[in-house]
Amino acid sequence: MALLTQVETADIRVRDVSVTEEELSVGLMDGRTITVPLAWYPRLADATPAQRAHWEISGAGYGIHWLDLDEDLSTEGLLRGIPASHGSATWRSPFDA
Numbered sequence: 001m002a003l004l005t006q007v008e009t010a011d012i013r014v015r016d017v018s019v020t021e022e023e024l025s026v027g028l029m030d031g032r033t034i035t036v037p038l039a040w041y042p043r044l045a046d047a048t049p050a051q052r053a054h055w056e057i058s059g060a061g062y063g064i065h066w067l068d069l070d071e072d073l074s075t076e077g078l079l080r081g082i083p084a085s086h087g088s089a090t091w092r093s094p095f096d097a
Contacts, residue, residue, distance in 0.1 A: 012075045013061030019044060019052040026064065026078055034075070040083035043071045 011029035018025045024044060025035045038045045044052055044066070051068045058065040063074045 012079065014057045014064055014075060017055050017064055019049075024073075024078075026073075026075065028075065029061070034078045036078060036081070036083075041071065041073070042084060043069045 013029045015027040015029050017027070019038065022038055023035050024038050024041065025033055027033050047066070047069050051066065054068055055064050055066050057063070058072065059074065062076065063072055065072050
């Protein structure tokens, strides 16, 4: 029961974001950091460093928006390990070499 209480009270709002050539890292308000392969998000992977750095918190703190790239990610999706949609015209599998 204590585990449920911790999960229910976890603060998964965005604290900060960093993007390298290989990874997207999102710091959460509860102290955790989510790091995922940048290849999961082709719009971010194909963007310039300046475009990647131009993000804002959205969705009452539960999302990240890149206006220049028309890209939106949620902390829930990141925690679930959900890559970009297969239906995206630029989607490529994170397992492609």
